[in-house]
Amino acid sequence: MAEQPWSGRRVTLADVAKRAGVSTALASIVMREAPGASEASRRRVLAAAEDLGYRPDVRARSLASLKPHLIGVLFGRAGRFHFELIDGLYAAAEERGWELVLSALTSSRDEARALSSLNDFRFDALVMLGPPVAEPMLAGQVPLTVIGWHVDQPDVDIVRTSDEHGLNLAVRHLVELGHRRIAHLQGGDGLVAIARRDAYVAAMRDVGLDHEVRIIECAGEDQLDGQRAARALLDENTELPTALVAFNDDIAAAAMSVLAQHGIDVPGDMSIIGFDDSALARSPEVDLTSVQQVPQELARLAVERIVARCEGRKVADREMVLEPELKVRSSTGPAPSA
Amino acid sequence: MAEQPWSGRRVTLADVAKRAGVSTALASIVMREAPGASEASRRRVLAAAEDLGYRPDVRARSLASLKPHLIGVLFGRAGRFHFELIDGLYAAAEERGWELVLSALTSSRDEARALSSLNDFRFDALVMLGPPVAEPMLAGQVPLTVIGWHVDQPDVDIVRTSDEHGLNLAVRHLVELGHRRIAHLQGGDGLVAIARRDAYVAAMRDVGLDHEVRIIECAGEDQLDGQRAARALLDENTELPTALVAFNDDIAAAAMSVLAQHGIDVPGDMSIIGFDDSALARSPEVDLTSVQQVPQELARLAVERIVARCEGRKVADREMVLEPELKVRSSTGPAPSA
DNA sequence: GAGAGCGACTATAGCGCTCTAGGGAAGTGG
DNA sequence: CCACTTCCCTAGAGCGCTATAGTCGCTCTC
Structure with a gap:
C-alpha cells in the first residue's frame, strides 16, 4: 500500500540485454x-550498461x-592502523x-555472533583484523586469514609484519647511536604486545645487552596509557634509560610529551622509537622515528592469497612475514655521554 | 546439535521443510x-531448523x-563513540x-564509492555515522538517517544528542560552582565541533557571561590535540580560566593530565568537563565530569524510525534530539576564591 | 558432401528464499 | 444440503543473476 517513493525500479541485467539487443x-x-x-557485442553491452547506469x-x-x-571481514574497534587495513582490503x-x-566485534557482540551473521551472507573466505585471538574459531573450517599477528593453528593463513625484525632494527639503530640502557614500553598484555615485548628481549640479547633489558608496562595501547607509564617511569627515581622503544606510535608520542614536560630533551637526553609509522609519527610536530608497517601491502597480500586459495591454487607458505623498515626521524639521536 | 556449517552443502529451507514434513x-x-x-507445525519446523543448525x-x-x-551503514574511522553506535545498531x-x-569511508574511498558498493546490496535504508557532512548525497533518494549531528536537508532523519542542552548543563553546573572564566576546548573544525562551540557560546550568553567567552582551538579531536591545546593555553601567559568545557572526553582527559603536570590541581585550581561520558570519563583514574551521550539509545531510535518508515508508517518529527544528562564526577568543584 | 570443429550466441535450469493464489478440511448458518 | 467462512497449508512463479547445455552458421578436412 505505502509505495516506497524512492524505489524507481532498479536496472537489471535484462534491461541491459534488451537495450543491447542480446540475451541476458x-x-x-x-x-x-x-x-x-565478440568484441562487437561486448562493446554494445558495455555501452548499454553504462547508459542505464547498471x-x-x-x-x-x-x-x-x-x-x-x-x-x-571481522574487525574490532579500529584504531588508525586497522582502519587503513580495511581501506587496503577494499582497494585490493x-x-x-x-x-x-x-562485521564488527564489539563488547556485546562476540566472535560467534559476528561470525554467524557474516555467515548468513555465505562468504567464501574470512579475514580477521582483530581483536587478536590466539585460536580463532573456524580455523580449518573456512579459508581464514589473520592480519597482523601470529597464530599457531594450522589451516590459518597469516600475513603480518615481522615484530622480530622491526624491534631488531630499532634496537640496533639505538645501539649504533651509542645507547645501552634501552627500555621497552609494552602496550598492554594483548597477543601483539607480548610478541613485540619478546621481540625486544630477543633483540637486546642479540646485541649482547641482556642485562639491560627493562620493560615498562602500559595498561593498554592508547595515548593515555603511554602517558601514565612514562610518568611512572620518571617517578621511579631509578636511573633513567637513554632510549625507549615503544609498542606503538601512540604510546611513544605520549611518552615523548610527558618527557618534554619534565624538561627531558628528546633526543638529547632520551631517544624514542615508535611502531607503525602512522600519520602521527610522520606529523612534523611529533616527527617520531618508527618501525614502518604498510597496511595497504598487508591487505593486498591477504586478498591475493585468499583469491588464490579460492581458485584452488596452492599457496606457498602459510605465514607471510613482511620485513619492515625503520623510518628514522628526529626523535632518535646519539646517546648522551655519561 | 548443529552440523559443521562451513563444510559441505549448506542447510537450506528445503532441508528444514523436509525434515519437518511440511512444504518450504x-x-x-x-x-x-x-x-x-499452526502451533504444532510451528514447533515442528523450529525444532527441525534447530536440529539442522539452519x-x-x-x-x-x-x-x-x-x-x-x-x-x-556508512561509518568513518571509528572512535569509541562511533564504535558503540555500531554496537547499538547491531543490537537494535x-x-x-x-x-x-x-561500508567504511576511508581516505581513498569516498562517499560515492562507499555508497555504490553498499548499493549493490540493495539496502532499503541508510544510516550515516560519519564523517559528519553537511549535505549527504542521496538525501531524499533513499530513507536516510544521520546519527549524531544536524543537517539542514529535508528528507533526512536525524537522531542526535542535544549539544545545546549538554553545554548548557555543563556551563550552568560550573556557574553554580562559582565559576565565571569558563573556556571551551574546541575539537577541530568539523560540523560537530562547530555545533558544540556555538552551543557553548549560547550557553555562556544564557548565563550572562558573554564577555567571558573564550575558545581554545584544538587541531583535531584526539588526545594529542587536547594536550597541545592545553599546553598552548598555559604558555599563553594570560589569566587562566578556572574551568574548561571540552569538545569530548579525550580532549578533556588530555588537558587534565597536562594541567596535572604543571602543578595545576583539578578541580582545586581548575574544573574540567568532557563530552560523551565514554569509558575513559568513567574510569576511576580519570573520573571526569561529562555530558552523557547514550549511543545505544541513539542507535535504537534510529533503527526504530527506519523500520517505521520502511513499513510505511508516518514518522512524527524528522529530527529527534535527546536531552543528555550531566554526569558529575570529581573533575569539577567550586571555583577557586580569587 | 558428410562429418567435424569452432566461435558466437541463446534457452533454460537453477541459487535459496518470499509471497500470491488457491486448495482442502473443518466450522457456521440458513 | 449447500453456500460461505476461516484456518492451514501447498504449488509455483518469481527475485536478478550464473552456468550448463545446447543451437546456428560457418569453415575446414578427407
Whole structure:
C-alpha cells in the first residue's frame, strides 16, 4: 500500500540485454568478463550498461554463482592502523572484482555472533583484523586469514609484519647511536604486545645487552596509557634509560610529551622509537622515528592469497612475514655521554 | 546439535521443510514469523531448523523479499563513540530481524564509492555515522538517517544528542560552582565541533557571561590535540580560566593530565568537563565530569524510525534530539576564591 | 558432401528464499 | 444440503543473476 517513493525500479541485467539487443546470458558473459563474446557485442553491452547506469546486484550474483566472491571481514574497534587495513582490503578486493562484507566485534557482540551473521551472507573466505585471538574459531573450517599477528593453528593463513625484525632494527639503530640502557614500553598484555615485548628481549640479547633489558608496562595501547607509564617511569627515581622503544606510535608520542614536560630533551637526553609509522609519527610536530608497517601491502597480500586459495591454487607458505623498515626521524639521536 | 556449517552443502529451507514434513512455503512462514501456521507445525519446523543448525541465507531472503530488511551503514574511522553506535545498531537491528551492511569511508574511498558498493546490496535504508557532512548525497533518494549531528536537508532523519542542552548543563553546573572564566576546548573544525562551540557560546550568553567567552582551538579531536591545546593555553601567559568545557572526553582527559603536570590541581585550581561520558570519563583514574551521550539509545531510535518508515508508517518529527544528562564526577568543584 | 570443429550466441535450469493464489478440511448458518 | 467462512497449508512463479547445455552458421578436412 505505502509505495516506497524512492524505489524507481532498479536496472537489471535484462534491461541491459534488451537495450543491447542480446540475451541476458550474453550480457552476463560480458559483465563478468567471461570469454565467449565478440568484441562487437561486448562493446554494445558495455555501452548499454553504462547508459542505464547498471550495477550488478551482489546478492543475486553471489547467490547464483558457485563462488560468491565475497570476503568476510571481522574487525574490532579500529584504531588508525586497522582502519587503513580495511581501506587496503577494499582497494585490493575491488581490483579483483570481489566484495567485502564487514562485521564488527564489539563488547556485546562476540566472535560467534559476528561470525554467524557474516555467515548468513555465505562468504567464501574470512579475514580477521582483530581483536587478536590466539585460536580463532573456524580455523580449518573456512579459508581464514589473520592480519597482523601470529597464530599457531594450522589451516590459518597469516600475513603480518615481522615484530622480530622491526624491534631488531630499532634496537640496533639505538645501539649504533651509542645507547645501552634501552627500555621497552609494552602496550598492554594483548597477543601483539607480548610478541613485540619478546621481540625486544630477543633483540637486546642479540646485541649482547641482556642485562639491560627493562620493560615498562602500559595498561593498554592508547595515548593515555603511554602517558601514565612514562610518568611512572620518571617517578621511579631509578636511573633513567637513554632510549625507549615503544609498542606503538601512540604510546611513544605520549611518552615523548610527558618527557618534554619534565624538561627531558628528546633526543638529547632520551631517544624514542615508535611502531607503525602512522600519520602521527610522520606529523612534523611529533616527527617520531618508527618501525614502518604498510597496511595497504598487508591487505593486498591477504586478498591475493585468499583469491588464490579460492581458485584452488596452492599457496606457498602459510605465514607471510613482511620485513619492515625503520623510518628514522628526529626523535632518535646519539646517546648522551655519561 | 548443529552440523559443521562451513563444510559441505549448506542447510537450506528445503532441508528444514523436509525434515519437518511440511512444504518450504510453510517453513518459510514459520522462519519469518509470519502468521498462518499452526502451533504444532510451528514447533515442528523450529525444532527441525534447530536440529539442522539452519540459518536463513540473507542474500536469498533479501532478493526474494520485497523489503530486503537490510540497513546500510556508512561509518568513518571509528572512535569509541562511533564504535558503540555500531554496537547499538547491531543490537537494535537484530532485535527486529533486520540485517546491517557496513561500508567504511576511508581516505581513498569516498562517499560515492562507499555508497555504490553498499548499493549493490540493495539496502532499503541508510544510516550515516560519519564523517559528519553537511549535505549527504542521496538525501531524499533513499530513507536516510544521520546519527549524531544536524543537517539542514529535508528528507533526512536525524537522531542526535542535544549539544545545546549538554553545554548548557555543563556551563550552568560550573556557574553554580562559582565559576565565571569558563573556556571551551574546541575539537577541530568539523560540523560537530562547530555545533558544540556555538552551543557553548549560547550557553555562556544564557548565563550572562558573554564577555567571558573564550575558545581554545584544538587541531583535531584526539588526545594529542587536547594536550597541545592545553599546553598552548598555559604558555599563553594570560589569566587562566578556572574551568574548561571540552569538545569530548579525550580532549578533556588530555588537558587534565597536562594541567596535572604543571602543578595545576583539578578541580582545586581548575574544573574540567568532557563530552560523551565514554569509558575513559568513567574510569576511576580519570573520573571526569561529562555530558552523557547514550549511543545505544541513539542507535535504537534510529533503527526504530527506519523500520517505521520502511513499513510505511508516518514518522512524527524528522529530527529527534535527546536531552543528555550531566554526569558529575570529581573533575569539577567550586571555583577557586580569587 | 558428410562429418567435424569452432566461435558466437541463446534457452533454460537453477541459487535459496518470499509471497500470491488457491486448495482442502473443518466450522457456521440458513 | 449447500453456500460461505476461516484456518492451514501447498504449488509455483518469481527475485536478478550464473552456468550448463545446447543451437546456428560457418569453415575446414578427407
